[in-house]
Amino acid sequence: MWKYICKRIAVLIPLVFLVSFIVYALMDFAPGDPVRSLVGENMTEEQLEQKREELGFNDPLIVRYGRYMKGVFQGDFGKSMYGGKDVLTEYMSRLPYTLKLAGLAILLTIIIAIPLGVIAAVKHNSWIDTIASTTAMMGLSIPGFWLGLMLMLLFSLQLEWLPTSGAEDGIKSYIMPAITLAVANASLSTRTTRSSMLDQIRADYLRTARAKGVNEKTVILKHALRNALIPIITIIGSQFTVMFSGAVVVESVFSWPGVGNLTLTAIRGHDITAATSYAILTTVLTAVTLLAVDVLYAYIDPRIKAQYTGK
Amino acid sequence: MSMFKKFSKKQTAAATHDPATFDGEYVLNVENLNVRFETDDATVYAVNGIDLKLKKKQTLGLVGETGAGKTTTVLSLLNLVPDPPGVVSADRIEVNGREVTKMSAAELQTMRGKEISMIFQDPMTSLNPVMTVGDQIAESILLHENVDKKTAAKLAGDMLETVGIPAERGSEYPHQFSGGMKQRVVIAIALACHPNILIADEPTTALDVTIQAQVLELMNGLKEKYQTSMVMITHDLGIVAETCDEVAVMYAGRIVEKGTLEDVFRRTKHPYTEGLFNSLPKMNDRSSKLTPIPGLVPDPTVIPEGCAFAERCPYAKESCFTKHPENRWVSDTHMVVCDAYDDPDFHIKRGR
Incomplete structure (x- = not known):
């Protein structure tokens, strides 16, 4: 098992190179002049050139990238072009907001999706199933930014219960962003739970359990659900990773001080170093989460564990 | 969760029924059993008016082609016909003298595994892939016997030894066992609480011939040891000849001929x-x-x-x-x- 984990972590190194190079190069090729946007319009061409030389922008791409990566592997993720803040410190100060929001959204997803999906599967083709499936369909179809704005309109502007944006109001500020994120996630997870449970619900081993005298609740929750968990965890795990970076839309709708918004600002400002560093950090975080999901598989399904350990 | 309400009654609430005190002539008594499956497209008439009787310590062979309704017949003895789409009706389905169709969910759960249990056809799919085989045997013991987890685990180990598997393999998972071994585990689960009626649904069909013989021999031995009455479903007439006292031949959901082994084999009608x-x-x-x-x-x-x-x-x-x-x-x-x-x-x- 440890061997497997080490192998997976080793794979991270080429992955970091790949991701960072792509982001670095793309940022460099993007139209616009980062130096000009940094120093402003009212500078002469000579002053600009001097600034470029000073910041090292005149070296070839590969040299600049190499210099940057050397720093990264020494733990120096560079400084932001604007204000000169340390990128890593900045990222780490924003990360808790993103993680807390993602965690809350995932918690909501699990609380809603798993019971609903299980009930829909057990009562297959009943009215509960129809309602659950239709609601899930709807939840998936609603765009996140629209739902966020509508919630804001109702709860912030009309009812004035919740703050419109930011994270300054404690738990109250988490409610709307978390719900917005959870709606789409829970919808997809409900559908996954339902179909995964349906695959198991006529399985022979459930009949064996019933023939033993196991009650229906245990048959469903202990025998069937555990076998149905792998696809469910896959979906929920990937939703979690998506929220590290992909909650950008929701983060910007709610002006959330998370890493999604931070990355977005760096990209908009043509801040190559910061954007690449954020991409690397998000990559590592995503890979580690996915690894955790894969390790979780092994605890749920001994057959997968056997594959990992090669037994 | 109201969906589970009717099942969530404590199992001990059901009147415990000791099969050993049952002194009727027939441990199984089924009259005019009908089972149909109603789907949107069609109604399948799986079982059409079957009578079955099984005496203590006897073995009844249920013979017929695939689709003759053998499995459906025995599933209705445990009230395990999937509903929907299955609809079961009968004048009488008595197990150890008690009417199955009138039992509450809790009573059924106390009966299943303790009075009547079943060995399933396909050992590859009949075991839960994510539970150790020991736990799967112990689960039954924990439900029916008044013992703690540790004792149940020990009894499960003993049961594994009884079917010829070292007790320490109880901590392994089904995928670590061969087909014949898995079927032994299925047998161990079925016999864990020493039921007086055992239903064997083509227990050897999925196994290769040499393993078939071993498994049959094992079942015959255990049947003697625990004084079990048995219904043996098979389409293999050789198995019937080896194991059964009586034979019922099924065709299209009906019994077309039944009698003692001699009657059916020697004086075929x-x-x-x-x-x-x-x-x-x-x-x-x-x-x-x-x-x-x-x-x-x-x-x-x-x-x-x-x-x-x-x-x-x-x-x-x-x-x-x-x-x-x-x-x-x-x-x-x-x-x-x-x-x-x-x-x-x-x-x-x-x-x-």
Whole structure:
């Protein structure tokens, strides 16, 4: 098992190179002049050139990238072009907001999706199933930014219960962003739970359990659900990773001080170093989460564990 | 969660029924059992008016082709026919003298595994892949015996030893076992609480021949050891000859002939039974071709007007297609459902 984990972590190194190079190069090729946007319009061409030389922008791409990566592997993720803040410190100060929001959204997803999906599967083709499936369909179809704005309109502007944006109001500020994120996630997870449970619900081993005298609740929750968990965890795990970076839309709708918004600002400002560093950090975080999901598989399904350990 | 309400009653709430005190003649008594499956497209008539009786310590063989309704028949004894789409009706389904159809969910759960249990056909899919085999055996013991987890685990280990698997392998998962070993585990689960009735649904069909013999021998031994009555479902007449006291031959959801092993094997009456015997390979003439029964099993969505076997029957008369055959007792123990015996001189060829 440890061997497997080490192998997976080793794979991270080429992955970091790949991701960072792509982001670095793309940022460099993007139209616009980062130096000009940094120093402003009212500078002469000579002053600009001097600034470029000073910041090292005149070296070839590969040299600049190499210099940057050397720093990264020494733990120096560079400084932001604007204000000169340390990128890593900045990222780490924003990360808790993103993680807390993602965690809350995932918690909501699990609380809603798993019971609903299980009930829909057990009562297959009943009215509960129809309602659950239709609601899930709807939840998936609603765009996140629209739902966020509508919630804001109702709860912030009309009812004035919740703050419109930011994270300054404690738990109250988490409610709307978390719900917005959870709606789409829970919808997809409900559908996954339902179909995964349906695959198991006529399985022979459930009949064996019933023939033993196991009650229906245990048959469903202990025998069937555990076998149905792998696809469910896959979906929920990937939703979690998506929220590290992909909650950008929701983060910007709610002006959330998370890493999604931070990355977005760096990209908009043509801040190559910061954007690449954020991409690397998000990559590592995503890979580690996915690894955790894969390790979780092994605890749920001994057959997968056997594959990992090669037994 | 209201969906579980009717099941969530404590199992101990059900009156405990000790099968050992049951002193009726028949441990199983089924009269006029009908099971149909209602789907949107069609209604499948799986079992059509079956009577079954099983005496203590006897083994009844239930023989017939795939789709004859054998498994459905025995599943209704445990009230395990999936509903929907299954609809079960019967004048009587008694297990150890108690009516199954009137039992509460809790009573059924106390009965299953303790009084009557079942060995399933396919050991590859009958075990939960994510539970250790020891836990799967112990689960049954924990439900029915008043013991703690540790004792249950120990008893599960003993049970594994009984079926010829070292107890320490109880901590392994089903995928670490071969097919024959898995079937031994399934048998261990079924026998864990020493039920007095055991249903074996084609227990050896999925196994290769050498393992078949081992498993049958094991089952016969355990049946003796625990004084179990048994229903053996199979389409292998050789297994019937080895294990059964009585035989019932099923065709299209009906019993067409039943009697003692001698009655059915030596004094075969029904043309379908004859066809089954004729289709066996001939041991003394290995080059001869097999003699299959011509035609196919009838469409189970249609209840035939006359005898269900008439279309494939070499002796069928015109009246066979229009009139349901009657039950005829040719001796105290031997029943055949065939109207050809209206003619007192009729006899089947049964040329082996």
